[in-house]
Amino acid sequence: MVKTIEFVDGKVRMLDQTRLPLEVVYVDCTDYHMVAEGIKKLRIRGAPAIGIAAAMGIALGARDVRAADFDEFMNGLEPVFQTLLATRPTAVNIQWAVERAKKLLSEKRHEPVDRLKELLVEDAKKVLEEDIQINRAIGRWGAQFIRDGDTVITHCNAGSLATGGYGTATGPIRVAVEQGKKIQVYADETRPVLQGCRLTAWELMQDNIPVTLITDNTAGALLRKGEINLAIVGTDRTVANGDVANKIGTYSLAVLCKENGVPFYVAAPLSSIDFSIPSGDLIPIEERGPEEVTHVFGCRIAPEGVRVRNIAFDVTPARYVTGIITEKGVFRPGDLHLLNEKDADLEAVMLKPGE
Amino acid sequence: MVKTIEFVDGKVRMLDQTRLPLEVVYVDCTDYHMVAEGIKKLRIRGAPAIGIAAAMGIALGARDVRAADFDEFMNGLEPVFQTLLATRPTAVNIQWAVERAKKLLSEKRHEPVDRLKELLVEDAKKVLEEDIQINRAIGRWGAQFIRDGDTVITHCNAGSLATGGYGTATGPIRVAVEQGKKIQVYADETRPVLQGCRLTAWELMQDNIPVTLITDNTAGALLRKGEINLAIVGTDRTVANGDVANKIGTYSLAVLCKENGVPFYVAAPLSSIDFSIPSGDLIPIEERGPEEVTHVFGCRIAPEGVRVRNIAFDVTPARYVTGIITEKGVFRPGDLHLLNEKDADLEAVMLKPGE
Numbered sequence: 001m002v003k004t005i006e007f008v009d010g011k012v013r014m015l016d017q018t019r020l021p022l023e024v025v026y027v028d029c030t031d032y033h034m035v036a037e038g039i040k041k042l043r044i045r046g047a048p049a050i051g052i053a054a055a056m057g058i059a060l061g062a063r064d065v066r067a068a069d070f071d072e073f074m075n076g077l078e079p080v081f082q083t084l085l086a087t088r089p090t091a092v093n094i095q096w097a098v099e100r101a102k103k104l105l106s107e108k109r110h111e112p113v114d115r116l117k118e119l120l121v122e123d124a125k126k127v128l129e130e131d132i133q134i135n136r137a138i139g140r141w142g143a144q145f146i147r148d149g150d151t152v153i154t155h156c157n158a159g160s161l162a163t164g165g166y167g168t169a170t171g172p173i174r175v176a177v178e179q180g181k182k183i184q185v186y187a188d189e190t191r192p193v194l195q196g197c198r199l200t201a202w203e204l205m206q207d208n209i210p211v212t213l214i215t216d217n218t219a220g221a222l223l224r225k226g227e228i229n230l231a232i233v234g235t236d237r238t239v240a241n242g243d244v245a246n247k248i249g250t251y252s253l254a255v256l257c258k259e260n261g262v263p264f265y266v267a268a269p270l271s272s273i274d275f276s277i278p279s280g281d282l283i284p285i286e287e288r289g290p291e292e293v294t295h296v297f298g299c300r301i302a303p304e305g306v307r308v309r310n311i312a313f314d315v316t317p318a319r320y321v322t323g324i325i326t327e328k329g330v331f332r333p334g335d336l337h338l339l340n341e342k343d344a345d346l347e348a349v350m351l352k353p354g355e
Numbered sequence: 356m357v358k359t360i361e362f363v364d365g366k367v368r369m370l371d372q373t374r375l376p377l378e379v380v381y382v383d384c385t386d387y388h389m390v391a392e393g394i395k396k397l398r399i400r401g402a403p404a405i406g407i408a409a410a411m412g413i414a415l416g417a418r419d420v421r422a423a424d425f426d427e428f429m430n431g432l433e434p435v436f437q438t439l440l441a442t443r444p445t446a447v448n449i450q451w452a453v454e455r456a457k458k459l460l461s462e463k464r465h466e467p468v469d470r471l472k473e474l475l476v477e478d479a480k481k482v483l484e485e486d487i488q489i490n491r492a493i494g495r496w497g498a499q500f501i502r503d504g505d506t507v508i509t510h511c512n513a514g515s516l517a518t519g520g521y522g523t524a525t526g527p528i529r530v531a532v533e534q535g536k537k538i539q540v541y542a543d544e545t546r547p548v549l550q551g552c553r554l555t556a557w558e559l560m561q562d563n564i565p566v567t568l569i570t571d572n573t574a575g576a577l578l579r580k581g582e583i584n585l586a587i588v589g590t591d592r593t594v595a596n597g598d599v600a601n602k603i604g605t606y607s608l609a610v611l612c613k614e615n616g617v618p619f620y621v622a623a624p625l626s627s628i629d630f631s632i633p634s635g636d637l638i639p640i641e642e643r644g645p646e647e648v649t650h651v652f653g654c655r656i657a658p659e660g661v662r663v664r665n666i667a668f669d670v671t672p673a674r675y676v677t678g679i680i681t682e683k684g685v686f687r688p689g690d691l692h693l694l695n696e697k698d699a700d701l702e703a704v705m706l707k708p709g710e
Contacts, residue, residue, distance in 0.1 A: 249572025
């Protein structure tokens with residue numbers, strides 16, 4: 001599996017995903033501004049991966065803060081937090097990384113500043129390692145719902161490239177393959193940025209997992225023909241009532257699955273679940289510039305001067321979601337809030353195959 | 356409005372739509388093989404336009420047939436018919452043009468062969484003129500369903516470029532604008548061949564009709580937000596029970612419209628209605644090569660060697676269709692068969708605005 005991001009020699013090395021699949025190029029970020037730029041320009045993308053990038057960006061930013069004491073250090077870190085938070089509004093994982101860093105620092109406030117800087121680097125590396133473990137747990141829980149011979153559809157890229165290196169939506173697919181199940185994957189190309197085409201198809205091919213690329217328009221026809229058994233997608237932010245924000249087009253896929261009786265699963269590490277928001281309609285949705293629609297790899301495809309609406313994410317209401325696959329188990333969207341409650345009997349409400 | 360196709364100086368001149376919107380280039384076809392190639396390579400596309408192209412191709416092919424009598428002439432024409440019919444299987448309009456030519460020739464079988472050749476040229480020109488009149492009639496019937504201030508979504512290109520020059524799906528839009536209604540159009544870009552981006556957005560911009568380009572993935576989110584009032588699309592073949600074959604992605608749009616309570620209309624000249632087929636599942640559906648998905652304007656976007664499924668059309672079951680807009684009026688899909696029955700009281704079953 002390809003390495004998406006790592007902290008090496010005091011730099012954040014990220015694979016420049018905008019150049020895939022034509023070129024495999026790594027960028028070494030030497031300060032937090034380069035990390036923020038990498039997130040904004042989609043060199044790194046995918047909710048878990050940008051959470052990791054944010055944690056590493058914070059560690060990099062902290063290193064360059066000159067501060068004599070804790071309060072001065074926290075003040076100096078504020079622009080780092082704000083710059084990273086401002087890059088992309090929809091994924092909750094940057095916020096999650098900032099809160100995690102603040103909590104760590106607050107717990108260790110009596111340590112010297114230089115030690116705090118070291119702790120942030122150590123924790124950023126831990127975020128990466130934990131992410132891979134979480135993906136594997138999601139993979140094991142989710143793989144129960146993939147039968148031998150199944151065809152799975154996925155949208156965008158919630159694969160190894162969107163994470164520390166195993167994938168959320170591709171986690172169950174990878175585990176199913178490891179279990180010896182013969183499966184097929186349809187990858188929606190995912191316009192406008194073509195993450196499904198450029199990234200998901202590419203990374204599954206690297207690992208010899210049978211994948212077929214289709215345009216986003218084709219999913220409906222295949223669902224209607226009965227050629228797809230289940231859908232698994234990722235999420236940039238899933239909220240307390242089980243509504244799911246994910247790449248634009250996810251809502252359409254979910255509606256088409258429901259219309260054709262095909263189960264629709266969302267792979268969501270706890271880091272992408274925002275219990276502070278009650279309903280999906282309150283999730284901030286990023287709109288991006290027209291160039292992603294009017295140009296492909298720098299090549300103009302649309303008429304000069306055409307007006308464009310480029311909404312990067314949509315919200316899939318909980319009623320279209322069969323199950324949310326977390327590292328703690330698979331839950332009906334309506335039961336998701338229990339994950340945020342102490343003493344909830346998760347085992348009792350967990351979704352099991354065949355239900 | 357731009358000229359899609361015409362018969363001039365004994366040649367068929369077609370706009371090469373594969374080069375739009377970057378270049379406006381015409382191709383002069385000097386024999387029927389060039390016409391067939393133009394249809395196959397999508398230089399001309401859209402069910403009505405390829406019906407016109409087929410009629411002109413037949414006239415061109417007939418000119419070069421050496422025959423002493425009617426039977427020899429018909430034998431000589433057979434390869435012309437077969438070549439044109441083999442270009443694209445889904446649109447019924449090529450078949451319609453072949454049947455129209457055969458009927459004309461059979462009626463005039465006692466005329467000398469040279470006169471028959473002239474008659475085919477005259478009739479091909481008439482097909483073009485009639486098409487524009489039919490589009491205008493579709494426009495008038497359909498415009499009743501567009502209110503001042505409405506936002507219309509369309510998929511692919513069923514505009515002037517898909518027809519003799521006024522458009523089927525864009526007919527009602529053009530008439531609504533002529534009636535002074537202030538309307539907005541969302542054009543789905545329509546992957547893989549991007550007819551919505553390259554053709555629909557371009558032709559509406561030429562005529563100053565407010566159009567916004569979106570990816571196919573974006574339609575669902577806008578429908579859910581309530582930002583779209585109605586959908587109008589074209590059709591390559593609509594069959595007796597009201598099932599509609601049209602560009603891949605049409606089915607998805609129709610499902611999303613239904614899910615969000617948005618009416619979904621199909622603009623269908625009688626030439627694209629095939630009463631001989633009882634149900635949409637019997638319509639032959641063209642699958643095309645992978646290059647349309649893996650490359651955009653010659654630029655590779657997908658990993659080398661990726662497997663691709665490129666289904667060019669899908670079938671929208673009649674239950675998703677609010678009304679079918681023909682040159683004879685607007686009908687519920689379930690009433691469509693009445694258009695093929697003598698003495699049916701069409702006026703009584705016609706769909707009226709507000710119903």
